[in-house]
Amino acid sequence: MKQNITLLGAGLVGSLLAILLQKRGYQVSVIERRGDMRKTTVSAGRSINLAMSVRGWAGLELADLRKEIEEIAIPMFGREIHPVEGNTIFQYYGKNKEAIYSVSRGELNKKLIELAEQNGVQFIFNKRILDVDIDTNTLTIEDTLTKEVSIDKNHELIIASDGAFSALRNAYTKKDRYNYNQFYIEHGYKELHIPAGPNSSFLMEKNALHIWPRKKLYAYCTSKYRWLIYLYAFLSFRRQSILYFFKNQRGNYRFLYYSISGCHCIDANIHRRLFTKSYFILSYC
Ligand SMILES: Cc1cc2nc3c(=O)[nH]c(=O)nc-3n(C[C@H](O)[C@H](O)[C@H](O)COP(=O)(O)OP(=O)(O)OC[C@H]3O[C@@H](n4cnc5c(N)ncnc54)[C@H](O)[C@@H]3O)c2cc1C
DSSP states (O other), X not given: OOOEXXXXXXXXXXXXXXXXXXXXXXEEEEEOSSOOTTTSOOOTTOOOEEEEOHHHHHHHHHTTOHHHHHTTOEEEOXXXXXXXXXXXXXXXXXXXXXXXXXXXXXXXXXXXXXXXXXXXXXXXXXXXXXXXXXXXXXXXXXXXXXXXXXXXXXXXXXXEOOGGGOHHHHHHTTSTTOOOOOEEOSEXXXXXXXXOOXXXXXXSOTTSEEEEEOSSEEEEEEEOSTTOEEEEEXXXXXXXXXXXHHHHOHHHHHHHHHHTTXXXXXXXXXXXXXXXXXXXXXXXX
């Protein structure tokens, strides 16, 4: 008889892996701390459009999802660089119309969960893994709605797909002779939306990854289907004092506008959000 497998985390990796394992005949359960994203909206600022390359498509092909995702993917044939001086430069990704694709992470994740469920995967939402006893495959789980904590011993094989701050990896760090490094990147990021223009038009070149490389600020944006443009601003945490300074100086607001020149549709509201919303951290290990 095939094993039961428990995956921790129903993100892109967890939901795709669940499909592949279930197709191989395993009985897969996925425990996810968030609610079912098909029923709730993705929390603001965390939706992040993905720029998907050939590796992403290869994964989707394994799950027979390529065709479906192609319908909501926007090809980006190159980078449109916005220098401080003004004139943009378009850098093609290849000679033969090669492209990376702008895809909504939320939509992609929902489709993967949907397909996994259709294949028999069981999803358990609103359950946060607090700890894993590696020797006995025991999970300490918090219900994120009731805050109730329970101990669950019924797991044959556990696989971590719970992202950058994995609870399972955290449990390993308490074991002898387990080496592990984690680094925080100097920059934090936030996501802003540039709404559609008149008649639902894109306000910038749709088929490009727009980049504003700056010393203190790096911003890029991708198009989302439905004419929305996502703008991601990356700022150094070490520059908090400068950020604060910007916040209080009208002149520096203008500097920022200048910094993201070419983004002619940026409005006062976006400026305000750039300074008032807190930044998400980035780490790697
Ligand atoms: C700003 C930014 C931009 C990016 N842009 C791109 C891009 O353009 N193209 C690209 O290919 N990649 C991009 N990435 C990387 C991509 O997002 C990751 O590689 C991908 O999300 C990893 O998927 P994952 O499923 O491993 O982790 P995640 O997407 O982080 O999913 C982990 C899941 O586990 C759940 N979870 C976490 N902890 C627990 C717990 N204790 N208990 C239960 N559940 C838990 C979470 O709620 C989540 O659903 C970007 C990342 C960032 C941060």
